[in-house]
Structures are given as C-alpha cells and as structure tokens.
Amino acid sequence: MGLDLKPLVTAQPIKLAELSGKVVAIDAFNAIYQFLATIRGPTGEPLMNGKGEITSHLSGLFYRNVNLLVENIKPVYVFDGKMHALKTQEVERRQQVKQEAMKQYSQALEEGRMEDAVKYGKRTSVLTESMVEESKRLLAALGIPHVQAPADGEAAAAHLTKADLAYAAASQDYDSILFGAKRLVRNLAVSGRRKVPNRNAYVDVEPEMIEHDNVLKETGLSHEQLVDVGILIGTDFNPGGFSGIGPKTALKLIKESGKLENVAKVKDQLQEVPYQEIRDIFLKPEVPKIDRIDFGAVDREKVLDYLCVQKSFSTDRVAGTLDRLQKAQDSRSQSLEKWFG
DNA sequence: CGGCGACA
DNA sequence: TGTCGCCGG
Secondary structure, eight states: OOOOOGOOOEEEEEOOOTTOEEEEEEHHHHHHHHHHSSSTTTSBBBBBOOOOOOOHHHHHHHHHHHHHHTTTTEEEEEEEESSOOHHHHHHHHHHHHHHHHHHHHHHHHTTTHHHHHHHHHHTTTOOHHHHHHHHHHHHHTTTTOOEEEEOOHHHHHHHHTTTSSSSSESSSHHHHHHOOSSSSESOSSSOOOETTTTTTEEEEEOEEEHHHHHHHHHHHHHHHHHHHHHHOOOOTTTTTTTTTTTTHHHHHHHHHHSSGGOOOHHHHHHHHHHHHHHHHHHHOOOOOOSSOOOOOOOHHHHIIIIIIIITTOOOHHHHHHHHHHHHHHHHHHHHHHHHHH
C-alpha cells in the first residue's frame, strides 16, 4: 500500500480541457499497471491477441493517449529506473499479495465465481520487461516522448515540474507530492461513471489536481515536515509506517513537535527506521539530466502496423480512432491560422 | 479503461 | 440525448 496522504490534501476537480497545451509527466508504470489491472475480459483474463500476447497495456495507452492528444495535452511518460534498496520489503510484500491473488483467482475460476475471478485477476497483473518495450514502441509511433528515470519515476516526474519542463505530474499515488511535484493530477482520464466491483453501484471518477503550495499552506508544514509526516504514515521505504499512527495523528505530531526526532511518542520505534535516508530519498532524489522534451507527430502507418499487423488490433477501430485525432488536430491548426494568417 | 451499439 | 452494459484482443 502506498503513501496515504489523501486525508491531508485537498484535491481540486479539473476538466481535461484545463490541461490543454500543458505538458503532463505521466508515471508510466503506474499507468500501465492500471491498464493491466482494469482492461480485462469477463473471466478476469487480460486482453490477448491470437499469439497469447497480453495487449491490455497497449489498448489502454492507445485510447487514453489519443484522448489526451485530442485535448491538446502533451503527455510525456516517465519510466522507473533502478529501485532503491529500501523498497525491497514493499516489493516482496506486493509479490506475496500477487501469489495469494493467483491462488484465489484459479479457485474462483474453477468454481465459476466470475465476479471473484475478475476481482482477484486484477491483482495478479505483472508488468514485464517486454511490456515496457512494447509501450515505448507504441508511444514513439504516437510521437509521445518518454523519459528514463535514473531511479524512482515519481521523483523524475516531480523534477520535471520543478524544472518547468512539465506543468504537472500524473499518477494515482501521492509519492510525487513528497518528491516535491508542483502539481499532481490524479484520475487523468476521460471522466465518467465507473462501476464499483461486486456492487450494483457507480462512482463518478473525475480528474483532480493537488497543488504542492496548497498542501503546505493547508497543513501549515514545510516540505521537510511533510516528508516527516509521510514517514510516520508509512512510505514504500518504510511500509506500514508507525504503529497506531494514521494520517491525522501524523500531521498533529509533526505540527506539535516540528520534526520526527522530537516526537516523544515514537522515540523507540524511530531507532528501527532509517528515517534520515528516507528523507534524502524524497528531498534529494536522483533525477534525470534533461533540459528539453521533444514532441513528435503521430506516425499513422507505424501505429497501424504495430497495433493491427503485429498485435491483431482491429484496423477499423484503430484507423477510426486515428482519424478522430487527425480531425481534432486539423481543426486546431485551422483556428490557429485565423489568428496568425 | 474507453468505445460503441442497444434502448428509452 | 442520455444511460447502460458488453466487447475489445
């Protein structure tokens, strides 16, 4: 489980149109993982072509990015680099959750409990190296750049906002706030109703933005103190955080005491946590050395060849979607010509 | 997730 | 025109 900053931050609902013309640095692993989890058939299997290759990530990336490009949003995908050693425990925990989900998944399938199969199937998603390569290849064909982070992708995305190479970072996780991202966009997708699993109910999921300055103003904390709050709650680098301390208590303790070392209540537990190192991960992250990001044009033939010829997508669907994008881009350049002749 | 057809 | 539910690969 990631960093639970949600109760401490105010998210502003935004329309995709408000990001028109803006560069958005998307956490690639976060996005791809979500596509793998969500885009599945009725028995909980991911989409696959005739060769048995998983295509959920490509489907998600294709339709999502076309929608972003139609809105004139400039996506740049940020891929994770080497993992910090302190994250090992959290990664192992996630692997165990996955193992358990695989058991539950096959059991549910055998017993014909399809809703359970779908539920557990989602949790079995594995993001492979070839999926990373495939994703990069599709993005390139769409003219969408990617950045290879030296370490944590969220740190790199946050850096791009600080360097004014991106307007916002996009992820479902809150880590980029601790990394100092100026803005975090969550639910970067076409807004709409989503069915909640196992229930006959729907929730409205709409894009929302969290501004770093606003978080500091509302909590009355410095960035350094916010990181301390995060460490109390628990990050990927100290999963679980401190026993008996949730977001609200963590905030209260740091506001009262100023910093971790002064919180009497956690004095004993603190000895077990490499908090200085975790502070440095967030406050002095390793970031990519980039001074510009180049955006390209959609290479229609490459997209069609890759998705339809190589990956067995429907040519009608893909071509139709590319036509829709082309039309949107044409009409935008038309209205620009009115201004500049 | 996102598109699209079915249906009101 | 809007909502619902299934299909995509």
